[in-house]
Amino acid sequence: MSESAAARGPVIILVEPQLGENIGMAARAMANFGLAEMRIVNPRDGWPNEKAEAASAGALHVLSAARVFGSVEEAIADLNVVFATTARERGQQKRVFGADGAMAETVAHAAAGAGVGVLFGRERTGLDNDAVALADAIITFPVNPAHASLNLAQAVLLVGYEWFKASGGSLPFSVGERPVPATREAVLSFFDYLEGELDAAGFFMPPEKRSIMVRNLRNIFHRLTMTDQDVRTLRGAVVALVQGRRGGRNLPRKGRAGEEEK
Incomplete structure (x- = not known):
């Protein structure tokens, strides 16, 4: 396996998969996380497979490049490191990851130019012990022990996801630059206005609790880390409520049927 191939991530090796749909969904999971090389050992329904193509959601480049082998030994012959996925402890005294x-180890191996492969077993029974014996180490997943079996494509997706993260993959977008918080002057002016209107509405009851209630109210807003726009919006909302309560001109006019006119 060449260094350029190793840099694309581990080879995904499906051992005797039974359903074309699962092969296609595995290809889709590979494409999601930048994995390019699929190898298939003795697919039950032959190859190529139209059902695999239909289930791949456009990952045809993975399927078109997939290679078919007659045995696990042939499929891993050119690889340097092989992992076997299994939900059961096999008593073979292998390292378990x-x-x-x-995938953290795979990144290190790939950087050194080694070819790494991951074996995935049949949908119903997984890998047999002889296939596991060909691997250097085991990959297993933290799942509910009462329902530990994963769909083939799900297992491929979990490995691909961890490969993508370990190799430097990042979120496609983020919140962006954090806005500048409002000035203390703007925040305190808002507090003064709000607390004055709440006083007028009789909110701070009983009077001896006013100082505690004011602190609690202010801390709610402080936890929001308000921007200047936030302060203006909140102040405008309170103004509208006050004007509405006092019969101000900002009230919506009523139509003849009692509906608000726009």
């Missing part, structure tokens, strides 16, 4: 730890 979660997908995150295995």
